[in-house]
Amino acid sequence: xxxxxxxxxxxxxxxxxxxxxxxxxxxxxxxxxxxxxxxxxxxxxxxxxxxxxxxxxxxxxxxxxxxxxxxxxxxxxxxxxxxxxxxxxxxxxxxxxxxxxxxxxxxxxxxxxxxxxxxxxxxxxxxxxxxxxxxxxxxxxxxxxxxxxxxxxxxxxxxxxxxxxxxxxxxxxxxxxxxxxxxxxxxxxxxxxxxxxxxxxxxxxxxxxxxxxxxxxxxxxxxxxxxxxxxxxxxxxxxxxxxxxxxxxxxxxxxxxxxxxxxxxxxxxxxxxxxxxxxxxxxxxxxxxxxxxxxxxxxxxxxxxxxxxxxxxxxxxxxxxxxxxxxxxxxxxxxxxxxxxxxxxxxxxxxxxxxxxxxxxxxxxxxxxxxxxxxxxxxxxxxxxxxxxxxxxxxxxxxxxxxxxxxxxxxxxxxxxxxxxxxxxxxxxxxxxxxxxxxxxxxxxxxxxxxxxxxxxxxxxxxxxxxxxxxxxxxxxxxxxxxxxxxxxxxxxxxxxxxxxxxxxxxxxxxxxxxxxxxxxxxxxxxxxxxxxxxxxxxxxxxxxxxxxxxxxxxxxxxxxxxxxxxxxxxxxxxxxxx
DNA sequence: GCCGTTTTCGGCCCGACTGTTTTCAGTCG
Numbered sequence: 001x002x003x004x005x006x007x008x009x010x011x012x013x014x015x016x017x018x019x020x021x022x023x024x025x026x027x028x029x030x031x032x033x034x035x036x037x038x039x040x041x042x043x044x045x046x047x048x049x050x051x052x053x054x055x056x057x058x059x060x061x062x063x064x065x066x067x068x069x070x071x072x073x074x075x076x077x078x079x080x081x082x083x084x085x086x087x088x089x090x091x092x093x094x095x096x097x098x099x100x101x102x103x104x105x106x107x108x109x110x111x112x113x114x115x116x117x118x119x120x121x122x123x124x125x126x127x128x129x130x131x132x133x134x135x136x137x138x139x140x141x142x143x144x145x146x147x148x149x150x151x152x153x154x155x156x157x158x159x160x161x162x163x164x165x166x167x168x169x170x171x172x173x174x175x176x177x178x179x180x181x182x183x184x185x186x187x188x189x190x191x192x193x194x195x196x197x198x199x200x201x202x203x204x205x206x207x208x209x210x211x212x213x214x215x216x217x218x219x220x221x222x223x224x225x226x227x228x229x230x231x232x233x234x235x236x237x238x239x240x241x242x243x244x245x246x247x248x249x250x251x252x253x254x255x256x257x258x259x260x261x262x263x264x265x266x267x268x269x270x271x272x273x274x275x276x277x278x279x280x281x282x283x284x285x286x287x288x289x290x291x292x293x294x295x296x297x298x299x300x301x302x303x304x305x306x307x308x309x310x311x312x313x314x315x316x317x318x319x320x321x322x323x324x325x326x327x328x329x330x331x332x333x334x335x336x337x338x339x340x341x342x343x344x345x346x347x348x349x350x351x352x353x354x355x356x357x358x359x360x361x362x363x364x365x366x367x368x369x370x371x372x373x374x375x376x377x378x379x380x381x382x383x384x385x386x387x388x389x390x391x392x393x394x395x396x397x398x399x400x401x402x403x404x405x406x407x408x409x410x411x412x413x414x415x416x417x418x419x420x421x422x423x424x425x426x427x428x429x430x431x432x433x434x435x436x437x438x439x440x441x442x443x444x445x446x447x448x449x450x451x452x453x454x455x456x457x458x459x460x461x462x463x464x465x466x467x468x469x470x471x472x473x474x475x476x477x478x479x480x481x482x483x484x485x486x487x488x489x490x491x492x493x494x495x496x497x498x499x500x501x502x503x504x505x506x507x508x509x510x511x512x513x514x515x516x517x518x519x520x521x522x523x524x525x526x527x528x529x530x531x532x533x534x535x536x537x538x539x540x541x542x543x544x545x546x547x548x549x550x551x552x553x554x555x556x557x558x559x560x561x562x563x564x565x566x567x568x569x570x571x572x573x574x575x576x577x578x579x
Numbered sequence: 580g581c582c583g584t585t586t587t588c589g590g591c592c593c594g595a596c597t598g599t600t601t602t603c604a605g606t607c608g
Contacts (some may be wrong), residue, residue: 061581061582445597
């Protein structure tokens with residue numbers, strides 16, 4: 001594949017090799033170029049086709065040298081410079097640096113001292129106590145590496161939903177275009193929008209299954225075919241994702257979709273209900289004692305025959321949804337694509353890629369009615385705004401808002417919660433902003449009590465409207481902070497603070513279970529893109545999916561409201577009314 | 580390697596944290 005994402009990964013790998021070599025500045029240059037390429041809305045192949053390397057070099061952060069490498073990759077699928085680096089340093093750099101706390105320099109040191117090339121060798125050396133003997137390493141580093149390895153291994157071969165979903169959707173439409181395919185549907189954990197995905201499942205209805213199978217196993221990105229029959233084929237793609245395809249008869253489509261979507265626990269529960277009615281339920285349909293078909297053509301028909309309304313896939317975890325459905329009390333989940341606002345966006349005033357106006361236009365294009373500009377504040381020394389700059393930006397946002405029709409811009413900030421729970425921007429300035437979000441970006445390793453008190457102190461501040469990505473976890477990479485979410489939720493309820501569902505694919509923070517906890521406690525939510533570039537507004541639906549998995553309705557999510565009503569329910573607005 | 584109300588060279592987001600040290604290197608955001 002030669003997508004922007006692949007190219008970004010490649011540029012990052014080059015940067016990491018240079019980092020390992022101790023080269024100055026170039027690593028940052030490659031990383032910046034990677035970020036810029038990944039942030040592009042159009043495939044970089046487009047400027048390449050239109051104007052070659054010259055036009056590619058107009059992307060900010062991409063100069064002649066990197067543009068040439070991009071062109072080489074687009075035309076040949078490889079970059080000689082990178083291949084040479086890989087030969088020179090025969091290490092699985094991306095794999096090893098995926099360990100939290102291990103960077104390129106560490107990989108280099110491990111290779112020089114012990115010849116470690118990959119995760120397996122590293123684990124062996126760490127377990128044998130060999131790491132602590134290397135200069136600059138001690139017992140603690142060895143333990144950290146082992147812990148990092150354990151965390152990576154917890155869900156081997158799993159991918160973040162946000163990474164898999166676009167690939168799966170593209171595959172779905174390609175299969176759908178085949179003339180032999182009557183119907184194709186994405187099933188499995190992807191349909192349930194689980195936050196990590198082990199494999200992709202497709203259900204196909206076709207009267208010519210062989211042709212479909214032939215096409216499926218001979219797609220260009222297929223790396224391995226595990227098996228291929230007339231109703232079922234399993235493959236692995238080059239990117240490591242396993243994909244299963246099943247061809248089913250038309251009359252079994254609903255039953256098959258239900259069966260292969262799961263979850264397993266949900267299916268078991270459904271089969272128990274079927275049994276209690278004297279029926280049998282399997283992937284071919286719902287049958288009575290004589291083996292006659294009761295239902296199976298559609299999922300709706302299947303659920304109806306079991307005395308249930310249709311249950312949305314995101315709820316199918318057997319966490320009580322079947323009982324609710326039985327009583328006719330299923331929540332009406334927040335629909336996709338209906339958010340009116342986005343309360344966390346960054347611009348090039350801090351670490352975003354685009355200007356305030358560019359972000360505003362992109363948001364408008366995606367049908368949003370308002371966004372808050374929430375750049376980082378000062379504690380993030382690399383990018384953050386101090387009070388003077390934040391104040392200047394506020395003026396600028398208001399100016400742009402006045403002259404921009406069709407979208408409302410709110411002045412905000414992503415304010416840092418300091419170690420003691422105070423904020424890095426004073427209350428007076430905060431009180432002038434429209435929306436204030438706070439979050440933890442430093443001292444991530446406080447103990448549970450201290451972290452909980454820190455966050456609770458911050459959200460008790462009357463100027464604080466929203467707690468952004470409340471647990472700080474990074475999916476498949478970093479555990480959440482040690483924090484008592486029940487207590488945070490209790491204080492959020494008490495103070496009227498909103499909790500965020502951050503839609504960044506490897507955050508999804510709050511997660512589904514926390515969403516449910518918050519809703520049960522009566523706490524209101526917002527779903528934000530945390531966009532750092534114009535293209536990122538597209539991920540909002542991942543946040544909606546997470547909220548749906550936590551049974552959120554539109555009433556629970558405040559940015560389904562139009563802007564004036566949204567602003568009225570912020571706690572500072574309540575404070576104004578009270579005074 | 581990129582970039583320029585500093586324009587063809589000389590800068591380049593920088594502070595906190597951790598574990599290793601004894602003054603620093605690596606990682607992270």
